[in-house]
Amino acid sequence: MSGDVMVITEHMEGKFSDVSFELVGKARELAEAFGGESIALVLGEGVDASVFASHATLHMADAALNHFNPEAYARVIEALVKERSPRLVMFGWTVIGMDLAAWLSGRMGVPCVAYAKDVRVENGALVVSSQAYGGKLIAEVSPEGEMAIVACLAGSFPAEAGHGSTQATVIPSPVDLGGLKMKFLEVIKPEAGDVDITTQTRLVAVGRGIGGKENIELAEELAEKLGAVVCASRPVVDAGWLPRTRQVGKSGLKVKPKLYFMLGISGAPEHLEGMKDAELIIAINTDKKAPIFNVAHYGAVADLFEVTEAMLELL
Amino acid sequence: MHIVVAIKHIPSIADELPVRHNNIDFDSVDFVLNEWDEHSIEQAVLIKEAVGGTVTVIGVDVIGELDNALHLALAKGADRAVKIAAEEPGADSHQQAKWLAEAIQNMSPDLILSGVQASNDLDGQLGPLIAAYLDLPYIGGTSAIEVTNGKAMVLKEFPGGIGMRYEIALPFVAGVQAAPKPPRYAPVSKVRQIAQTAKVETIEPGEGESGGLRFLKMAPPVVTGHAEMIQGTAKEIAARIVELLKSRGLL
Numbered sequence: 001m002s003g004d005v006m007v008i009t010e011h012m013e014g015k016f017s018d019v020s021f022e023l024v025g026k027a028r029e030l031a032e033a034f035g036g037e038s039i040a041l042v043l044g045e046g047v048d049a050s051v052f053a054s055h056a057t058l059h060m061a062d063a064a065l066n067h068f069n070p071e072a073y074a075r076v077i078e079a080l081v082k083e084r085s086p087r088l089v090m091f092g093w094t095v096i097g098m099d100l101a102a103w104l105s106g107r108m109g110v111p112c113v114a115y116a117k118d119v120r121v122e123n124g125a126l127v128v129s130s131q132a133y134g135g136k137l138i139a140e141v142s143p144e145g146e147m148a149i150v151a152c153l154a155g156s157f158p159a160e161a162g163h164g165s166t167q168a169t170v171i172p173s174p175v176d177l178g179g180l181k182m183k184f185l186e187v188i189k190p191e192a193g194d195v196d197i198t199t200q201t202r203l204v205a206v207g208r209g210i211g212g213k214e215n216i217e218l219a220e221e222l223a224e225k226l227g228a229v230v231c232a233s234r235p236v237v238d239a240g241w242l243p244r245t246r247q248v249g250k251s252g253l254k255v256k257p258k259l260y261f262m263l264g265i266s267g268a269p270e271h272l273e274g275m276k277d278a279e280l281i282i283a284i285n286t287d288k289k290a291p292i293f294n295v296a297h298y299g300a301v302a303d304l305f306e307v308t309e310a311m312l313e314l315l
Numbered sequence: 316m317h318i319v320v321a322i323k324h325i326p327s328i329a330d331e332l333p334v335r336h337n338n339i340d341f342d343s344v345d346f347v348l349n350e351w352d353e354h355s356i357e358q359a360v361l362i363k364e365a366v367g368g369t370v371t372v373i374g375v376d377v378i379g380e381l382d383n384a385l386h387l388a389l390a391k392g393a394d395r396a397v398k399i400a401a402e403e404p405g406a407d408s409h410q411q412a413k414w415l416a417e418a419i420q421n422m423s424p425d426l427i428l429s430g431v432q433a434s435n436d437l438d439g440q441l442g443p444l445i446a447a448y449l450d451l452p453y454i455g456g457t458s459a460i461e462v463t464n465g466k467a468m469v470l471k472e473f474p475g476g477i478g479m480r481y482e483i484a485l486p487f488v489a490g491v492q493a494a495p496k497p498p499r500y501a502p503v504s505k506v507r508q509i510a511q512t513a514k515v516e517t518i519e520p521g522e523g524e525s526g527g528l529r530f531l532k533m534a535p536p537v538v539t540g541h542a543e544m545i546q547g548t549a550k551e552i553a554a555r556i557v558e559l560l561k562s563r564g565l566l
Binding site: 012069075098101111133135136140142181183239244252259269284289292313 | 328329331332334337339349354382407408411412415418426431432434435436437438439442443444445446448452453454455456468470471472473474475476477478479480481482483484487490492493496497498506515526527528529530531532533534535536538539541542543544545547549550552554556557559560563
């Protein structure tokens, strides 16, 4: 078993995601504590892999890995982890990492920590802080054994520390990537036509608390008075009350408006990822312990319908 | 076509979450069906309606109250309901996935669905773990699955409204982010009727094996900042917000 820390990086259309740099920066620090090296793993062609501050970068430039293929990625990572026996494997808790981290854990029989916010070495032991239960609790856990997997929430570590110019070493795939059950077909870009919420200066964001599609109109009315556009958290979009182009958060869009007015959104980590940098955040929620009140600038524990109606009377 | 849906009964995060011995005080919380499971059940029933077959819903009964969730799934169109009677409220995803994989293996499924994640997935989600234990590929974040001739066309969501389409040979495991249609509503009367007549099969759990996480501490997040709270009636709150927006030049 080595003291190495391996980072599974992610890229799309030739660009690495911020979380890849965040993880590499953290991996360098952890590898030094374990007396090993940080290794950035880059899968697929069409990207300049020599951009990390890792001790080493391995680039598996295989065309079968150009687009994310969960099965291909999983098989390749499993083989490489078996071969190298790192102390720690780091993923982003992203749409990519979420497909891989727990699967690898099950295959390798080693612990996995999801929703990780912080990873550190205390007296030689690995300690992970994890944001569970929709952000309502932080669990501090120590994975048993000599290898562990962590999947970290985006934005947990500074990205700057991961930028560098370590020359990538091109390596062949350790497994045969023919005969996969999963075949990538195509990328589907979002339909144009709807408003682009990322360019709006004012947003009225509705969450599950809005109760139903019939109540969206009320939020629209308020938005109109504020010169804003209505956006939403994931459950609202999954329920079909607003189109996916309006979704803010990890699986939606990142926004940074001057005003982010929130109606009935509790503030799960996935949503915060998409809006925490807004200039002015005002949140209305009936749950006084909702995590959003730790992030919002102003808050009120109140019925969103009553407050919205009252605001409409004043505007 | 046999679709198996693995569901998870989890502490409700709508309520207070008291902590005892570095973990949730499971005696003091309500358990609810993982919200994403509503979508995986809907996705399974939609496939059944399109191509025929049967839907089996299975979950670990961690506190002995899973029947309600299983009855609801039957009312929505599932054909068979199975519970693994573990009664271990703290059973983690690894443990549950081990039990589920053992049971599912005997069911010869063509497709296994689970919710893409659950709020208590500290050690990872059920779907990828079940896939790993059954030596199957896993794809999560799906928003549409269509089955034809032993293959599935799967749409997986990426940030920013981007989707990627895959063709996947059965069987495999998918973690459902959203069904193509909002989960259907089952009338209370129907659920009640099913509760009286339906048979939920019970399986005793096997060995199981936890995910190997030692809990050192669990606590609400240390708050570094807090919103300035606006007190008063709805009218007073509204007035204060309007005043605030005006002072910031936003009105």
